[in-house]
Amino acid sequence: MTSTTFVSLSEVPALIKIAEEASREAGRYLLEHLGQAQVQHRKAYKDDLLDVDLGSERIILSVLQREAPSIGVLSEEAGVLGRQDQYWTIDPVDGSANFQHGSPSFGIAIALIANQETVGGVIYLPTRNEIFTTIRGQGAYLNGEKISVSQVATVENALVHVGDLSSSRDPRVVEEGLKDFAAITAHVHRTRIVGSIVTELADVACGRADALVSRTSNPWDIEAGKLLVREAGGKITTITENRTKPLYLYSNGIIHDTFQNLFLEQ
Template sequence: MNQFLSFAEAIAREAGAILRDRFGTTFAVRHKGRIDLVTEVDVLAERHIHDRIRAQFPDHELLAEEGGLTQTVSDFRWIVDPLDGTTNYAHGYPFFSVAIALEHRQETVVGVVYDPLRDELFSAAKGQGACCNHRPIQVSAVDTLEQALLVTGFPYNVKASPQKNLDHFSAFLDVAQAIRRDGSAALDLAYVAAGRFDGFWELNLSPWDMAAGSLLVTEAGGRVTAFDGQPFSPYVAEIVASNGRIHDAMGQVLMASGQTAMRAVQRGSV
């Protein structure tokens, strides 16, 4: 996997340079939903990544946030988010990233998340551990929710979404040390891998939000599953990731708060 990892790191840095150079300048912004944004910089960065992958690996599939799926007959699929944290970027809030993953036969084998403003490159290859700027990283040793710093996110249009995450957020407020919401799921997962956060959960995500970061967490010694503890898939729109030590406790909170929210919905429909 080393050739793929080195390639992913290189193109993440190249795309990150595009984001960094345009950050804080004037650029076109449009809506692809009522609230969901896309900037011309997203498109430029994705086009660069697309062209580099096509030139190097023309037979590989490519799934990208803005361009969708470029389908081929291949065991390999690149999963790309050229700008994870577009709303942050459009508002000048300095928390965003480039996320690139590679699947081989439906298994994520390479994951890279790059923060261009801090010049932090988080990377992992299956079975080789995780690094930040090529220095090994590992998850935290916190073993109780009471001591845990957690992170999450909310849907773009939380008012219209049937799954608002507010029930889970409220439940964790009662048991965790603190919760953050920064707006880039890929970078949140990288921070779990680096031990900066102890756990992360979120709903309504896409494969490009989760694929790279989920590998970082597992290769750094953490655990990633669905809310109910079932095996994780980036094609199922929910994730809980942790240092492993608090994972079962997080799962219990998520399942209990989800059941409470479901009962409230049922009562309201009667």
């Protein structure tokens, strides 16, 4: 593959192996520094840049750029590097607030985008030693074993992950988030707030959670997990009607319509 050619589907498995290698190497680094992170500066509202964000990113970029130099990058910290018709999205530490406090709920996400489509993805959860991989049209896997979404058939029996619905300076977004949370808790079996969307998406894909509701939309956060959920048999929709900020719903597909109606009927 030269700097001017596009990734072919036959090349994707080898590229995903490279992303696995990068995520595992970065994961080892993160485990060595868990609970020891230092804040570099505050980059956004309630969002700190940690030294380990940069350290993990350096490791991932080193592997990817050495093994696949013709593919560009869109990374949470480094921004845009190289060509943008085929590129990696990289979240070097998702759940950095958890990591900073020594919580094991954090992960690494890498997705491969070619011709505006996500064709492969990796999510690595270092403290679980779990690596989730997916290639478009070829299913979803956990440590090499095929996975699928849950078979829970009713919202009343569903365990639902709730993303960061109210972390905003905009009081309208906060109010909407609190209403959404109330709508969920009134109808589902249990809710969980993990604090790492890549972990939450992986949980939906392998059936540990039946649905996820989130406002997170950064491509480095969600592209790998979106493909993972779809390839595991799940469903994804976006609600924008009468909302200050879009709401993203992920589920096992079986409960999706009923789950979606909880938010449409408010």
